[in-house]
Amino acid sequence: MSTLLPVSSQSAMRRIDAKLLEATERDDIVSMTKALSHGADPLAHDEWGNSALSHAANEALLDALSLQLPHVSLTHPQERLGRVALPVWAAQEGRSDVLRLILHRRDLNQKCSAGWTPLMWAAHNGHAQCVSLLLPVSNRFEADGQGRNALMLAAYSGKSACAELLVDDLCAALVDNEGLTASALAERHGHVDTARRIAAMLDEPAAQPAAASAAEPLRTRPLSSCASLAQ
Numbered sequence: 630m631s632t633l634l635p636v637s638s639q640s641a642m643r644r645i646d647a648k649l650l651e652a653t654e655r656d657d658i659v660s661m662t663k664a665l666s667h668g669a670d671p672l673a674h675d676e677w678g679n680s681a682l683s684h685a686a687n688e689a690l691l692d693a694l695s696l697q698l699p700h701v702s703l704t705h706p707q708e709r710l711g712r713v714a715l716p717v718w719a720a721q722e723g724r725s726d727v728l729r730l731i732l733h734r735r736d737l738n739q740k741c742s743a744g745w746t747p748l749m750w751a752a753h754n755g756h757a758q759c760v761s762l763l764l765p766v767s768n769r770f771e772a773d774g775q776g777r778n779a780l781m782l783a784a785y786s787g788k789s790a791c792a793e794l795l796v797d798d799l800c801a802a803l804v805d806n807e808g809l810t811a812s813a814l815a816e817r818h819g820h821v822d823t824a825r826r827i828a829a830m831l832d833e834p835a836a837q838p839a840a841a842s843a844a845e846p847l848r849t850r851p852l853s854s855c856a857s858l859a860q
Contacts, residue, residue, distance in 0.1 A: 646673035646681075653681040653697075656690050661697070671697040686715065686727055694730050714739070720747035720763065723756035728763065737766050744773040745782075752779040752795060755788035760795065769795055776806035777814075784811040784827065787820035796830045 649669035652660035661681070665671075671682040682701065685693035716737050719727040728747075731737075737747050748767040751759035760779070772778045780800050783791040792811065804810055809817065815824035 643673075645669045647675070649673075649681045649697075650675060650679065650684065653684050653690065653693050656688075656693060658692055658696065661693060665697065665700050669700075671700055682715070686718070686724070689724075689726060691726055691730065694727065698730060714741060716747045717741045717745075717750055720750040720756065720759050721754060723751070723754065723759055725756070725758040725762055728759055732762060732766055737763060738768050738771060740771075740773075746771050746779075748779045749773065749782050752783040752788060752791045753786050755783075755786065755791055757788075757790040757794060760791045764794065769800060770803070772805075776804070778803065780827075781805055781809075781811045781814055784815035784820065784823055785818055787815065787818065787823050789820075789823045789826045792823055792827055793830055796827050798831060801827060801831055 645664055645667050646669050649661060649664035649671065650673075652664055669681070671685075672680050674680040674683070682694070682697050684690070685697060716728070716731055716739075718724070719731070740746050741750075745753070746767060748760065748763040748769065749771070751763055760783075767779075769779055773782075777785065778800065780792060780795040781803075783789075783795060792815075796811070801811055805814070812824045812827045815821070815827065
């Protein structure tokens with residue numbers, strides 16, 4: 630049996646979705662509530678790709694987001710802003726306000742098409758407040774295709790404040806696919822201060838930049854054995 634709605638029902642649904650988008654653009658909570666009660670889809674988008682949910686997120690309409698999120702499936706594959714999933718977008722942009730709304734409603738260890746989790750994006754982009762929010766609900770040992778976890782990405786991009794939040798003895802000892810620790814990555818890319826701050830958190834002396842390329846990093850526990858551990 631076909632699951633397609635009759636043409637008249639499809640048209641009606643498109644109209645109600647448009648009403649939700651228009652109400653969101655006005656930040657009209659009463660009209661949004663009415664549209665949602667009639668089955669409007671927060672993820673339905675217009676011809677330009679705009680949805681009610683994406684508009685609420687982009688414009689920081691937190692009341693609208695709180696209202697619409699319960700009407701989106703927890704596992705909906707299209708919960709996206711453009712081509713980026715909502716948790717990833719929030720982490721990329723440093724939107725801690727949006728993350729607070731979805732922390733306990735989403736699996737925040739899911740990776741985007743680039744192989745990065747929201748925690749990885751927040752660390753790489755230097756959004757320390759987002760890192761703080763994500764850490765309790767994320768796997769800090771999760772690694773991308775290059776074997777780099779969130780700490781390594783923070784070190785790679787010289788985001789010292791994020792690195793300090795992420796560092797611990799085990800995480801700092803892990804190596805990527807090139808055999809580099811987070812501290813070694815920071816030094817390789819010219820972030821000497823970040824490398825020193827990582828060492829300071831471990832109460833260890835930082836390696837001298839001149840010796841970093843000559844010394845073989847100590848390989849301890851491989852990332853694959855730690856990927857399933859909790860933070």
